[in-house]
Amino acid sequence: MKKGLTYALGVAIAAQFLILVGMYVKAQMPLWTGESIRVKAIPVDPRSLFRGNYARLNYDFSRVAKSALAGDRQVREGEVVYVSLKKDPSGLYEFSAASLEKPTEGVFLKGRIVGGNAWRAKHFYRVKYSIEAYFVPKVKALQLERELRDGGIAELMVAPSGQVTLKNVVGDD
Amino acid sequence: MRLIRLLKHDLAREAGDWVDDGVISEAQAELICARYEVDYHRARQRSMGYNVLVGLAYLFIALALITLIGANWEEIPRALRMGGLIALTLATQCVALRIYFTGDPRRGEGLFLLGNFFFGASIILIAQIYHLGEYMPDGVFWWALGCLPFALITRSPWLAIQAQVLALLWFFLQVSMGYYPALFPLFIAASLYVLLRGRASTVLMLLLLVSIGFWIEYTLSEFWRSQQPWVGLKFYPENLAVAVALFILLYVFSHWLALRGASVAKDYAAVISVWCLRFALVSLLVFSFAFPWEALIEAQWEHRLSMWLVVAAMAAVTLVLALPTRRLLSSGLLLMFFVGALITVSTSDNQDLAVYLQVATNFALISCGIWLIYRGIHDGISHYFFLGVMSILITALLRYIDLIGDYLGAALIFILFAGLLLGAAKYWKHHQGREEMP
Structure with a gap:
């Protein structure tokens, strides 16, 4: 009995370890396998109760026109949406198209339609991609806020699945 | 239902003092404690306070x-x-494992609790390093899931409480973002298992x-939303009706539970009953105003059929449970009033009805207050007595501030309240006089 319990608790400890490794690998995957792209970002400066100071970033493609998904079936809150990006002449990536189906080619981000207000807004859905927070120490956060007052550039790593990780944020020089 | 069950450990300590002072013998103290199914000797050496303080200290270490x-x-x-944080998590859990089996299991459980906090801190660190700002619910879910096996294996209520609180946090984060947390029943089932198979815990039960x-x-x-895919996850007016039906069911369930043989069932029954009573009084206070009734009359009630099916199922279970508790009449009347009010607000769009419903609620509130004062004095339960007095005083204050109708109408209602209270007092005196007669 005691041996069985010891074994079970050992498995529980191992499970916690595996969860942590899994989260690390999942977060690291776009950095290992992804393509680096640069997009325009607009920062806001809030604070997370647990995780410290961060710059909240908005992107042009954080709002997707309802007409862009008009041909697809009815959209639900929390639904996965794929946003395709195309390179503009300056080398930055910008919104190209949106779909509820996974695109077969090109650079695309996997996001989710969020917010209770999504259906109150007349023309847009709000989409989040897990790249909206850039955690930095307090002093750096304040400096970043000053530097990015007129907008900045976010460096993203996009995996072939559409999963995206925020790598860096710099001023728009 | 005797609320003194909730204080039985204090009673055991008090009995211990009486024994020390020579007021009663130890055998008598044991007999007093046995009436409430509490072990006189174990209750005197209870380490609840120590455990709570250690648990809180671990919480502060985790917060730091x-x-x-x-x-x-x-x-x-x-x-x-x-690497440092993951190593700290694993080291704490391994030390906890060692202490759990070789030393003091309770201390081991406490260290598992601390290890689980470190596990959560590791998840938070990964979220910070990789800027995972917006998918925090996933992190909280994995934190809760990682804690769950420890609760199930040790059957420790403290570890189950930790997993369940985290699961609830994940639940609310998910619904606030519009997602339905489909895996939540897993945590409910695990907590139920620990509650049935582990040590008694009122906190876990609540x-x-x-x-x-x-x-x-x-x-x-979620079911109602699926009929309107464009709508987010929110509360409908129908949810309120289901909540009231649930509380009536829970109240009767508490009386059914009180009939069980197990001492712990009786303890749980006392707690559920008193919380249902508090919920009922707070609800009546809210509905003693006109605006909630007006809002309900104005509401759309788009899911009437499914709401009635759920309410009917709950009412049926309530009546089945009421049979052995001999509360068929009182629970039947309660359900009748509830169903009557529900039919009125869900079918009518006449806003004038709100005032009548408001007046009825105020009389229900005063009647509840009188009943509680009567029960408080008749059965010697001070909690009921003070709850009754408070509900009558608050009703009087609220009605003085927020008059029903004009001044004359409000004065009439105050006179009727006074008549009701004087009538109850007279009946009581009459009843007392009959009891004192030889």
Whole structure:
């Protein structure tokens, strides 16, 4: 009995370890396998109760026109949406198209339609991609806020699945 | 239902003092404690306070660590920060495992609790390092899931409470973002298992009931939303009706539970009953105003059929449970009033009805107050007595501030309240006189 319990608790400890490794690998995957792209970002400066100071970033493609998904079936809150990006002449990536189906080619981000207000807004859905927070120490956060007052550039790593990780944020020089 | 059950451990300590002072013998103290199914000797050496303080200390250690993570020391390499925290988590859990089997199991459980906090801190650190700002619910879910096996294996209520609180946090984060947390029943089932197979815990029992209640409400909300895909996850007016039906069911369930043989069932029954009573009084106070009734009359009530099916199922279970508790008449009347009010607000769009419903609620509130004062004095339960007095005083104050109708109408209602209270007092005196007669 005691041996069985010891074994079970050992498995529980191992499970916690595996969860942590899994989260690390999942977060690291776009950095290992992804393509680096640069997009325009607009920062806001809030604070997370647990995780410290961060710059909240908005992107042009954080709002997707309802007409862009008009041909697809009815959209639900929390639904996965794929946003395709195309390179503009300056080398930055910008919104190209949106779909509820996974695109077969090109650079695309996997996001989710969020917010209770999504259906109150007349023309847009709000989409989040897990790249909206850039955690930095307090002093750096304040400096970043000053530097990015007129907008900045976010460096993203996009995996072939559409999963995206925020790598860096710099001023728009 | 005797509320003194909730204070039985204090009673055991008090009996111990009486024994020390020579007022009663130890055998008599044991007999007094046996009436409430509490072990006189174990209750005197109870370590509840010690356990709570240690648990809170561990919580503060975890908060200190999480706050340190918040400082975001970029000078320390990522790998070192993360490796250090993961090593700390694993080391704490291994020490806890060793102490659990070789020393004091309760201390081992406490260290598992601390290890689980460190596990959560590691998840938070990964979220910070990789800027995972918006998918925090996933992190909380994995934190809760990682704690769950420890609760199930040790059957420790403290570890189950930790997992259930985290699961509830994940639940609310999910629904606030519009997602239905489909895996939540897993945590409910685990807590139920620990509650049935582990040590008794009133906190876990209440947490479980709250979890089941929210799960039922949001499952219905998800079902109703699926009929209107463009709508987010929210509370409908129908959810309120289901909540009231749930509380009536829970109240009768508490009386059914009180009839069980097990002492712990009787303890749980006392707690559920008193919380249902508090909920009923607070609800009546809210509905003693006109605006909630007006809002309900104005509401759309688009899911009437499914709401009635759920309410009918709950009413049926309520009546089945009421049979052995001999509360068929009182619970039947309660259900009748509830169904009557529900039919009125869900079928009519006449806003004038709100005032009548408001007046009826105020009389129900005063009647509840009188009943509680009577029960408080008749059965010697001071909690009921003070609850009754408070509800009558608050009703009087609220009605003085927020008059029903004009001044004349409000004065008439105050006179009727006074008549009701004087009538109750006279009946009581009459009843007391009959009891004192030889």
